[in-house]
Amino acid sequence: MASNGGIQIPSRLPLLLTHEGVLLPGSTVRMSVDSARNMQLVKSRLLKGTSLKSTIIGVLPNTRDPQHHTDPLPSLHSIGTAGLAVQVVGSNWPKPHYTLLITGLCRFRVAQLLRDQPFAVAVVEQLDRLEQYTEGEQLDGELRELAQSFYQAAVQLVGMLDMSVPVVAKLRRLLDSLPRETLPDVLAAMIRTSNTEKLQVLNAVDLEERFKKTLPMLTRQIEGLKLLQKTRKPRPDDDKRVLAIRKGGVFPGRQFSLEEDGEDEDGDDMAVLERKVKEAAMPEPALHVCQKELKRLKKMPQSMPEYALTRNYLELMVELPWTKSTTDCLDIRAARVLLDNDHYALEKLKRRVLEYLAVRQLKSALKGPILCFVGPPGVGKTSVGRSIARTLGREFHRIALGGVCDQSDIRGHRRTYVGSMPGRIINGLKTVGVNNPVFLLDEVDKLGKSLQGDPAAALLEVLDPEQNHSFTDHYLNVPFDLSQVLFIATANTTATIPPALLDRMEVIQVPGYTQEEKVEIAHRHLIPHQLEQHGLTPQQLQIPQDTTQEIIIKYTREAGVRSLERKIGAICRAVAVKVAEGRKMWKAESSGESGAGPERVEKSEDSNIAAPPEMPIVIDHVALKDILGPHIFDMEVSGRLTLPGVAIGLAWTPLGGEIMFVEASRMEGEGQLTLTGQLGDVMKESAHLAISWLRSNAKTYHLTNIAGGADPLEGNDIHLHFPAGAVTKDGPSAGVTIVTCLASLFSGHLVRSDVAMTGEITLRGLVLPVGGIKDKVLAAHRAGLKRVILPKRNEKDLEEIPAHISAQLDFITASTLDEVLNAAFEGGFPAATITHPQITSKL
DSSP states (O other), X not given: OEETTEEOOOSEEEEEEESSOOOOTTOEEEEEEOSHHHHHHIIIIITTOOSSGGGEEEEEEOOSOTTOTTSOOOOOOSEXXXXXXXEEEEEOSSXXXXXXXXXXXXXXXXXXXXXXXXXXXXXXXXXXXXXXXXXXXXXOHHHHHHHHHHHHHHHHHHHTSOTTSHHHHHHHHHHHHSOGGGHHHHHHHHSOOOHHHHHHHHHOOSHHXXXXXXXXHHHHHHHHHHHHHHHSOOBTTBOSOOOOEEEOOOTTTOOEEEOOOSOSOOHHXXXXXXXXXXXXXXXXHHXXXXXXXXXXXXXXXXXXXXXXXHHHHHHHHHHSOSSOOOOOOOOHHHXXXXXXXXOSSOXXXXXXXXXXXXXXXXXXXXXXXXXXXXXXXXXXXXXXXXXXXXXXXXXXXXXXXXXXXXXXXXXXXXXXXXXXXXXXXXXXXXXXXXXXXEEEEETGGGOOOBTTBOHHHHHHHHTOTTTGGGEEOTTTOSEEOOTTOEEEEEESOSTTSOHHHHHTSEXXXXXXXXXXXXXHHIIIIIHHHHHHHTTOOTTTEEXXXXXXXXXXXXXXXOSSSHHHHHHHHHHHHHHXXXXXXXXXXXXXXXXXXXXXXXXXXXXXXXXXXXXXXXSSEEOOHHHHHHHHOSOSOOOOHHHHOSSSSEEEEEEEETTEEEEEEEEEEEEESSSOEEEESSBOHHHHHHHHHHHHHHHHTHHHHTOOOTTSOSSTTTTEEEEEEOSOTTSOBOOGGGHHHHHHHHHHHHHOOOBOTTEEEOOEEOTTSBEEOOSOHHHHHHHHHHTTOOEEEEEGGGGGGGXXXXXXXXXXXXXXXXXXXXXXXXXXXXXXXXXXXXXXXEEEEOO
């Protein structure tokens, strides 16, 4: 590399084609290498080479499309920069590439391209000198004056920066030590310039031309800094601003680069935040904390991680609705009309909302009640919450609690943790922007529990009217008043809600709908909604009430109306297909006059689908079967009670009431009792109680075993089965059903096929009260039963049964098993000397 003329670069250089920027002599830049040619160059020369010569490469600006790395090389740019690879770093993310740290040495001109694969190699001609400049070397004439003007401009540029910053002071000293000939390349790489302008500087081989091209760029940067200083407000202790200092390198060792940083600490922004803190009308404790954090923020550099955390905290504090609230709409008549339009039935819920409005009229300062709607899925608990918010004129926010197992979801994280955030309560208040919204805590019975805490315990403070006026979120760490929030929780059952949490809420039971109520709901809400969802109109599709009732009885068996809405949606989709096709695939009933009105659907002879030829399409039972298929639920009650040893019980589930068959059989054996059907411990105990009571009263009722003996279990094995074996069953209310089933088996008499029963038993034959009476009665009505046997002490629950349901059922209340058996068998249970049960007919 050395010769009599000075230091020389190799005559043959591998070429690195870069499209990221322009490397100038005296500057140090980082370049990303990901093309096939450039990566092969790095592997072959830089990673395997051991001599200094192997780390010198030629860097050429590449102006072609960087996506076509393997195309034949076009005509190369004639002038490039010889560079020394100081560092090589490899990475596989997001794709394989190398990052090179290259220091520019001198210019060269490509004389001849020797090869282009696997990487480009060319014969080059050195254009700049590389020998060390001496301080005594002077430039001649006009060039010296031009260099002096350029130097003064560079000093002026650096002087506009803050000299108290060490890197700026070092840059100022570096200007005095560098030879004047190197200043154009150094300053062009330092100041803000485009790649096109840097390419012009690279092409300026003549030193005088290089000065002339770079001086306007330097002057433009100075004018820009002057304008920036004029627009910024002066500060008493900081009248010079550092825009950005980016470390680089200058041959033979160091270089620095300036860029404007558009976001330094902005006094106006801090003043706006301070004004928002004063205007937020916070309580005194919260205001004191915000002012303290604001003082810390002013003294904190933006580069500190805690700066962003503190600023986020202050922005949340000023966004919270400390005093903002909406005005309640207290017109009770309008509220009643709105609730009736939104929901059919649900009288107890509507009455509670109207009571709250009435009390608010009499007393303005009223804490928000804590309501809990408990009922099966699909009965409208969530939608009632939305209607209540609209009735009151309040904002509505829903918080889904199903599966939540971290108490920080309720109370937030402490700010000492990375990624901390407020809990769902505070975040919901920020979202709605008022402090008296309606919060719906959905599925509160499905909260989990984990090592991160118990969210149900965290809700105790939220849902306690005596404590939530000073609810403290871990993230805020200051009290917030929740007393004006109207909390509404929903649940399917209270069994899984902790007693302490349940005690803080006003539980309102939301039972299932009757068949008549479902028909009304379908025609008032579900059918219009589904028609709109499927782009249909009442002039195109009509579903008569008879068809709706058939869907309810034959295709759905639920307490709510979700399955009913899905079936109506299936009908709408089938009709939408025919409407979209626009073909007359279905035949209409023969009629004398075409304008006689809507035609009823009849099944086509050449199609498996029913459709009318003209609008509206009216769905009857034939079309219903073609669209929805065979009936899913058939009334099989009478067919199941054709043999002794079968009885019908009533059960309560989170999905509503259900009828439950109990079957018993006996065979010769050793007096063992077998129970099947996934029974819980309480139900197993009920079965043993029933066996013991029947054995003790066998003589009274003439109950015998297979051989005719007085003990029903002697020489017999009893098998008691509860069908639907895949469903877990438990609870005490099956006691009277088990007694009736076994009494039928031992006596050989059939239980009435239209009777269902529920009640807990004791060893002395008493019948104790049970829960879920309304749901159970509705289940019996859905099954077409006519008589329901209930415990005497549940007679008060019959007041909740709708009048039209009571008119179709005979209710028999019993206090002893004697009365139950007498009512369960046609004509009374044989050979029983008992008192007559109280019969309440058609209540």
